[in-house]
Amino acid sequence: MHDGSGLIAVQNLTKQFGPVTAVQNLSFTVSPGSVTGFLGPNGAGKTTTLRMLLGLVKPTGGTATINGRPFHQLGQPGRVVGAVLEAQGFHPARSARNHLRVYASAIGVPDAQADQVLGLVGLGSAADRKVGGFSLGMKQRLALATALLGDPQVLVLDEPANGLDPEGIAWLRTFLQSYARMGRTVLISSHLLAEVEQTVDQVVIISRGQTMFYGPLDQLRQSQQRRVLVQPSDINALANALRAAGVQMIEQLPDGRLAVSGVDSRQVADLALQAGVSIYGIQEEQIDLERLFFQLTSGQYAGYAPAQAPFKQQGGWA
Amino acid sequence: MGLMGNLVGAELRKTTTTGLWWGLLIPTAVLALGWGLATGLLGQFFVDFASSGDVDEVSDFLGVTPDQWKVSLFGMARAINISTIFPMIFGAMAISGEISRRTITTTFLTAPSRMHALLAKMLVYVLWGAIYGLAIMLFLGIGVVITSDSGQLPDAGGWAMLTLVCVLSSILMTMFGVGVGALVPNVAGAIVLLLIYFVVIENVVHGVLAYLQVPAVIGFLPNGSINGLTGSVAVDLFLSSAGVVPTEIEDVLRAIAGAAGAQDWWLSGIVFLGWAGVVFAGGWAVTQSKDIT
Ligand SMILES: Nc1ncnc2c1ncn2[C@@H]1O[C@H](COP(=O)(O)OP(=O)(O)OP(=O)(O)O)[C@@H](O)[C@H]1O
Ligand SMILES: [Mg+2]
Numbered sequence: 001m002h003d004g005s006g007l008i009a010v011q012n013l014t015k016q017f018g019p020v021t022a023v024q025n026l027s028f029t030v031s032p033g034s035v036t037g038f039l040g041p042n043g044a045g046k047t048t049t050l051r052m053l054l055g056l057v058k059p060t061g062g063t064a065t066i067n068g069r070p071f072h073q074l075g076q077p078g079r080v081v082g083a084v085l086e087a088q089g090f091h092p093a094r095s096a097r098n099h100l101r102v103y104a105s106a107i108g109v110p111d112a113q114a115d116q117v118l119g120l121v122g123l124g125s126a127a128d129r130k131v132g133g134f135s136l137g138m139k140q141r142l143a144l145a146t147a148l149l150g151d152p153q154v155l156v157l158d159e160p161a162n163g164l165d166p167e168g169i170a171w172l173r174t175f176l177q178s179y180a181r182m183g184r185t186v187l188i189s190s191h192l193l194a195e196v197e198q199t200v201d202q203v204v205i206i207s208r209g210q211t212m213f214y215g216p217l218d219q220l221r222q223s224q225q226r227r228v229l230v231q232p233s234d235i236n237a238l239a240n241a242l243r244a245a246g247v248q249m250i251e252q253l254p255d256g257r258l259a260v261s262g263v264d265s266r267q268v269a270d271l272a273l274q275a276g277v278s279i280y281g282i283q284e285e286q287i288d289l290e291r292l293f294f295q296l297t298s299g300q301y302a303g304y305a306p307a308q309a310p311f312k313q314q315g316g317w318a
Numbered sequence: 319m320g321l322m323g324n325l326v327g328a329e330l331r332k333t334t335t336t337g338l339w340w341g342l343l344i345p346t347a348v349l350a351l352g353w354g355l356a357t358g359l360l361g362q363f364f365v366d367f368a369s370s371g372d373v374d375e376v377s378d379f380l381g382v383t384p385d386q387w388k389v390s391l392f393g394m395a396r397a398i399n400i401s402t403i404f405p406m407i408f409g410a411m412a413i414s415g416e417i418s419r420r421t422i423t424t425t426f427l428t429a430p431s432r433m434h435a436l437l438a439k440m441l442v443y444v445l446w447g448a449i450y451g452l453a454i455m456l457f458l459g460i461g462v463v464i465t466s467d468s469g470q471l472p473d474a475g476g477w478a479m480l481t482l483v484c485v486l487s488s489i490l491m492t493m494f495g496v497g498v499g500a501l502v503p504n505v506a507g508a509i510v511l512l513l514i515y516f517v518v519i520e521n522v523v524h525g526v527l528a529y530l531q532v533p534a535v536i537g538f539l540p541n542g543s544i545n546g547l548t549g550s551v552a553v554d555l556f557l558s559s560a561g562v563v564p565t566e567i568e569d570v571l572r573a574i575a576g577a578a579g580a581q582d583w584w585l586s587g588i589v590f591l592g593w594a595g596v597v598f599a600g601g602w603a604v605t606q607s608k609d610i611t
Contacts, residue, residue, distance in 0.1 A: 017609075047611075048611070051609075051610065051611060054427060055426070056423060056426060056427075056609070056610040056611070057609040057610065057611060058607065058609060072430070072431050072432075074430075075430060076321070076430065077427060077428065077429070077430065078427065078428040081427075083427055085423055088420060088423050088424060089416075089419045089420025089421040089422070089423060089424070090419075090421065091332075091335075091336055091419055091421055092419075093335075093336045093337060094335045094336055095335070098331070098335040099335075101331055101335075102328050102331045102332050102335065103328065103424060103428050105324055105325075105327040105328040105331055106324055106325055106327075106328035106425070106428040106429060107324070107428050108321070108324040146424060150428075
């Protein structure tokens, strides 16, 4: 049986679909008590990795375990791990409640649990409607309700925010964070760092099936230096004063401002005062995680700007 | 309830929470009723013809007067063979439908293994096969009783025997369908394949085998064996109420019952169960190793 640790471990995972290498030698672990973001651009291999973890796709190499066991050795998987997957199906003629009751029976939880999770995801009033008539966001909520049926220790969600309205996204964010705070494991994929930035504590960033970054989000933030942007009355005087104080990384921006690295805005303002330079504006640069993400994952399926777009396909989806 | 009980419950709910079961049961019942009515009418026509004098020799062979011939048995055997195509289609949609609609993902996520999920499904479809079989017998019986003279109807034991093989036949056909649906994971593909095979291909093969004078082979083919299950019972029941019958006539009777070249009813059933097992094993192997993407 599994060890109940709530640990997800992916080791040297590889998947080859014919000539396509979807995932290549991927390794990472996800610990309980935190929300981990699994990020990568389209086609990076996120869905394939999650499906291998869930025993739906057979790896070409490597292992993926939950609680120290491959999926098919979990015994009652529905009670250990809940999953929302891309393009997960529903029978259009089945009502939301009946859909959940089918799987409540499979997992072995009472029918009352079906109504409880429906209420939790805000679908209580649509319980008896046929799923065929559901909107994308409603289906996504129902998928989440299905994942929660067995009150699992581990949640694996593939782009769960797809189709959710802002209110739904905000709800999901708080929900996942409190779920993790209960000591459970949450792994959530997205192709947008910004989408999960406020939700996740840890990130695994992949591109072309390989790991590009793996660690706490804060560490990713720190990997880019914070700059102070300042608009002084006398650029040269301030630059000299900064250099005299041992600040080396000073850059003049095209808009006439100075970008100073390695100091905070207070230090810059104090130095300016000592040098008798007025400051018309000062701000600390926001760290552009999205740009960082771009740099890490650039260009597997980069599009062309319309003007350059050639009419032949190069390295595209084909 | 154990793990398997949970999964069987889930599979049962899957079938009862959509309209497919009655959507297919209605045409099944209509077909069985229609065949039943037609069986009685045709039987009546035949008995009138046989009683008209010229065919006395046949009645001498059979040792009873034509109005006591249990001719309804043949029509009933045929009716069962035709009607059980519906439960077979119902079975064929069990796995192929889940794969097409992608609900198979959640099914596999909530089962200890794919084999558990497939076995639970098979058990539930065995139950549905029995329900379809009972419905077929009920409507067929109503039709036959309405249009037949009592002389042409089987006795109580005959009815019981027919009901048994009808239910068995329906269960086996459903199981065969489940296997094909796993092997051909596309609803339309699985159904078309089954229909073409059962309605066209094997009938052509039967003709060829009869022409080559090896009709016994027919009884070992899928359609030949499942027809043998019902057809052999019909012929046995007919003969049991007739006198001494020469072999040539018996062969003709078997052909009329749709059981040309067939083995005993129970052996026919076992042969077809073997086919259903082979197909299911193939479907299981395909499903077991399939990447669900
Ligand atoms: N069943 C399949 N057969 C062949 N290739 C596949 C299959 N599934 C995925 N792939 C390929 O594997 C690669 C990774 O796909 P995957 O769906 O895992 O990416 P993803 O990171 O989830 O992308 P997205 O953000 O678009 O969802 C892609 O090149 C894709 O074309
Ligand atoms: Mg994906």
